[in-house]
Amino acid sequence: xxxxxxxxxxxxxxxxxxxxxxxxxxxxxxxxxxxxxxxxxxxxxxxxxxxxxxxxxxxxxxxxxxxxxxxxxxxxxxxxxxxxxxxxxxxx
Numbered sequence: 001x002x003x004x005x006x007x008x009x010x011x012x013x014x015x016x017x018x019x020x021x022x023x024x025x026x027x028x029x030x031x032x033x034x035x036x037x038x039x040x041x042x043x044x045x046x047x048x049x050x051x052x053x054x055x056x057x058x059x060x061x062x063x064x065x066x067x068x069x070x071x072x073x074x075x076x077x078x079x080x081x082x083x084x085x086x087x088x089x090x091x092x
Contacts, residue, residue: 012065024049024057029068032061032091039073039088058089 019026019033027048032040045054061068069092074085 012067015066018065024053025060025066028054028057029061029066032068032070032089036091039090042087042089045089 015029019030028045031044031048042054045058048054049057058070058072060066062070070089071092072087072089074087077084077086
């Protein structure tokens, strides 16, 4: 009899089962799926998952059980002599 490998990934629930939850991860996933391929500003993600939690939730969406391919980019913006960095994320 062969022992299971520690590298085997446990069966994940289907994405549809994860999306019906009311967790911050599920809310972010629904937003990114609705806007798949479009860059979503971090300000929108903050409104969905909270100012201090959204980055962690994005990281969790990239891992089990979600396995979503979330990309991010940073843009340098200047307007009226002010400069800032815009952080954006999208589902690939």
